[in-house]
Amino acid sequence: MTDMATALKGKPIYPRIHIEGNDKVSYAVSCRHCTDPICVKSCIAGAISKSDGVVRVDKNKCVGCLTCVLVCPYGSLAPDESGVMQKCELCLQNTCGEPACVKGCPNRAIVYEERGEYE
Ligand code: SF4
Numbered sequence: 208m209t210d211m212a213t214a215l216k217g218k219p220i221y222p223r224i225h226i227e228g229n230d231k232v233s234y235a236v237s238c239r240h241c242t243d244p245i246c247v248k249s250c251i252a253g254a255i256s257k258s259d260g261v262v263r264v265d266k267n268k269c270v271g272c273l274t275c276v277l278v279c280p281y282g283s284l285a286p287d288e289s290g291v292m293q294k295c296e297l298c299l300q301n302t303c304g305e306p307a308c309v310k311g312c313p314n315r316a317i318v319y320e321e322r323g324e325y326e
């Protein structure tokens with residue numbers, strides 16, 4: 208267990224990406240910023256939008272109905288501590304030049320690269 212994992216053990220965390228796998232293999236799951244995002248279509252409050260290739264949530268509009276959680280095929284959305292939806296937004300506010308998950312991974316297991324849009 209890493210120092211970070213030890214420090215966070217037992218504490219509530221509200222991640223924007225999730226780790227799936229087993230004791231041998233694990234991988235990070237995050238938003239694919241789909242070409243035709245079903246989360247955008249399904250949001251009853253018009254809180255999810257896509258622009259410049261990035262799907263994002265307007266927290267001021269979200270009413271916490273969880274519909275987007277049910278429809279996303281990748282499990283990419285999860286509520287924050289206040290019940291408002293959050294997701295990976297490619298660190299749009301981040302000025303360090305790479306997403307925080309990439310910068311923070313101690314094993315450099317996450318990379319960011321342009322691959323085009325997913326269907
Ligand atoms: S939240 Fe899910 S459905 Fe919406 S763009 Fe991301 S991966 Fe696609």
Ligand code: SF4
Pocket residue numbers: 249250251252253254255264268269270271272273274275276292
């Ligand atoms: S939880 Fe928020 S973002 Fe998701 S569908 Fe409901 S209002 Fe929209």
